[in-house]
Amino acid sequence: MLKFILIFLNIFINIKNFFHFGDKMIYAFGHKNPDTDSIISAIAVSKLKEGVIPARIGDINPETRFVLDSFKLPDPKIIVNSAENKYWLVDHNSEEQTIDGLDEDQILGIIDHHKFSRSVTKALNIHTEPLGCNCTILAKMLFAESINVDKNLAGAMLGAIMSDTVIFRSSTTTDEDKEVAGKLAEIAGIEDIEKFGFEVKRMACNLKSFNPEYEVEKDFKKFETGGINYGVGQIETVCLEDVQEAKSMVMEVLENKMEKENLHFIILMVTDIMKKGTELWVTGAPDFVEEAFGKLENDALWVDGMMSRKKQVIPQIDRVIENAVNV
Amino acid sequence: MLKFILIFLNIFINIKNFFHFGDKMIYAFGHKNPDTDSIISAIAVSKLKEGVIPARIGDINPETRFVLDSFKLPDPKIIVNSAENKYWLVDHNSEEQTIDGLDEDQILGIIDHHKFSRSVTKALNIHTEPLGCNCTILAKMLFAESINVDKNLAGAMLGAIMSDTVIFRSSTTTDEDKEVAGKLAEIAGIEDIEKFGFEVKRMACNLKSFNPEYEVEKDFKKFETGGINYGVGQIETVCLEDVQEAKSMVMEVLENKMEKENLHFIILMVTDIMKKGTELWVTGAPDFVEEAFGKLENDALWVDGMMSRKKQVIPQIDRVIENAVNV
Known part of the structure; x- marks a missing residue:
């Protein structure tokens, strides 16, 4: 038995050296x-x-x-x-x-x-x-x-x-x-x-691998204006229809995140690169979003031509909040 | 007169454009x-x-x-x-x-x-x-x-x-x-x-351009051991003889620096790359340096083979200080 073990050990050491394991x-x-x-x-x-x-x-x-x-x-x-x-x-x-x-x-x-x-x-x-x-x-x-x-x-x-x-x-x-x-x-x-x-x-549209937590976190930023803390994330896709199927899972992630991080609201921009526009998915106070961009339906709103968080979302939302806070 | 000014102005603008001034x-x-x-x-x-x-x-x-x-x-x-x-x-x-x-x-x-x-x-x-x-x-x-x-x-x-x-x-x-x-x-x-x-x-030996402040600061580091703060700088040269001529100026810089930065002592390593050794120039407590490397003469000491601050100076000095502090 010992002989067998020694032979196997020897073979193993040779294989190890051959493949530079441990190097x-x-x-x-x-x-x-x-x-x-x-x-x-x-x-x-x-x-x-x-x-x-x-x-x-x-x-x-x-x-x-x-x-x-x-x-x-x-x-x-x-x-x-x-x-x-x-x-x-x-x-x-x-x-x-x-x-x-x-x-x-x-x-x-x-x-x-x-x-x-x-x-x-x-x-x-x-x-x-x-x-x-x-x-x-x-x-x-x-x-x-x-x-x-x-x-x-x-x-x-x-x-x-x-x-x-x-x-x-x-x-x-x-x-x-x-x-x-x-x-x-x-x-x-x-x-x-x-x-x-x-x-x-x-291929990224394959929802089998769609991880809502990962998609929300991937490009998420927090903002503060007039004492209101909010978050805006962005997903870029070529297949809005497929991503729609994951909406309820995503909204749950947004709700949890909003609560955990003490945010007043979250906007997730689901940007369709091919259609050149964004569907906003919103949790928390929809009033700011509605005043800035229009009426939500099922917590969502399509905005044609919207691609940029920095230029087409943040300034508009900040203006609405500032007006609300001043009044 | 105005005509002359206009001509000059025109020439100036042309020169400006030619050389792309302002671009x-x-x-x-x-x-x-x-x-x-x-x-x-x-x-x-x-x-x-x-x-x-x-x-x-x-x-x-x-x-x-x-x-x-x-x-x-x-x-x-x-x-x-x-x-x-x-x-x-x-x-x-x-x-x-x-x-x-x-x-x-x-x-x-x-x-x-x-x-x-x-x-x-x-x-x-x-x-x-x-x-x-x-x-x-x-x-x-x-x-x-x-x-x-x-x-x-x-x-x-x-x-x-x-x-x-x-x-x-x-x-x-x-x-x-x-x-x-x-x-x-x-x-x-x-x-x-x-x-x-x-x-x-x-060419770097030309003392006309030797700036003692710059040479001291160029590669200066501070150390602390056993409550003693000290500094060690290093100059690398191929012309120790020439640098010697600047010694009194350098020592003055070291004295001022020691006082200003509340250091117990300063060692400046003047390392001769060709001779492979270092002359130590010392201000402040020479006892630590003498115990580590030997007797100073005119605040200076040649150590054959010394090239590295990290390996050949700091550990030796720290050991001497630690012994002194423990006793």
Whole structure:
């Protein structure tokens, strides 16, 4: 029996050495609740930097599943923190968005398109650009270093760009995103970029994976005016009809959030990118919202042309509140 | 008379338009009290990015004068802040090191080899790498984009690398600095890199420009142990004999600083990179220093092989203080 155990142990040690288990590995990974940009960015870094293994710190959503399957790319490995490993951080840099317990010494570099919000104690490899998508930066880096971007990687990176820029309709979209998307589409042999983008975004409509808490929190901001505290979140979609099916679940999340965070009311903007308008879903005092935008029906109101929280919601709501408070 | 004024006014307007006075200009500049790396980095960015004018926010020191003159490069333009302009920040990023009154919206990008220590409110162009010299990063970027680096720019960038890495002897020197220096030397036709580095560093020995306050502050850190507050600064030089001539001025600065900042004592490490050792200049309680390193003569003591404050000074001093406090 002991002999068998020793043989198995020996085989195990050999396998372990063969695969470098226990050695320091280098992984690239994107943020928590990874989106398509985070997953495809991790794969792109593995082409850019030698010895880097694409990874992720969360589940693959249906949109990303569609992109990975369409372009025959294997799923990045799911990882948990290990002090032994080194990491490239992509599509995120803040401590809240990264793997738990990450030490600065484990960071080999950061490639990101978000605001730099990490406090560091020494010089690091940091590359950030204010572009609509992290894959745009990575494509530029791959092109600059003349690294071959094959048809499948190009298609997947294009998918990430179309997703992150919401088919070029997000306000963060830049000319560089469009230019790089054009180059990638050419490599991937995709003729109608918009049509492809719509296919990708439609996958996010799969309500099986729709997580109301996550969708509400994803882009939620709090405001205060005249002593009134309120919150405004925003979901961008290409499939308002599908999202409608989840409305009762979302409203419950909003009610709980309003109570827990002592807010007077919450407006969730469900913005339809294709129809270019927003349905407002409202909990709490509807009077302010009705005075600003019109009568609610079932706690909801469609406003044609409304896309921007900053320009088309907050100033209007603040004005109504200020008038009410002054009277 | 009016006619003359009108003619002159017209000429002035034409000149103004010709030189784009009043238009938004794009400048690249390094840190306050610019060193050779800051000045040459600003010139390198003007090759890398179209329409960028090399600039500086301080006087040119003798070392940099030697490099600019040797390679026939014009002095970058001295600038003061103007809300009209946009800037590339090189070789620095912190708010203390930059031009006064700089607004985040004026920053087009940051290329730096220091710790990122600026708080930002949105995504920015940031490119930092933990290398010994900022010109190493810029040379890599120029090479990656296949931009022609001519003989003179290559020589000047090599000068910056030799200066910032203290002829490859600074602890921040990386293999990449050496590799890039080799490439630049080849372009510039410089065969003996070390000899050239020594020529560059010798220029910093010109005491005409030696500013004792600046030299003391440049790399000064405060420490506390057993209730004793003290400071340790470091100057790295290749010309200890020349620096000796400034000793009385430096000691006066140290005395004033000690009093003003309520320090028990100050040690200034005057490290000779070529001789690989340090002369300690001491104000305040010499007993701690003498017990740690040996007898002072004229407030000074040469310690062979001492190069590192962190490893060869602080632990030894702390031990002596702790023993004294415990007894």
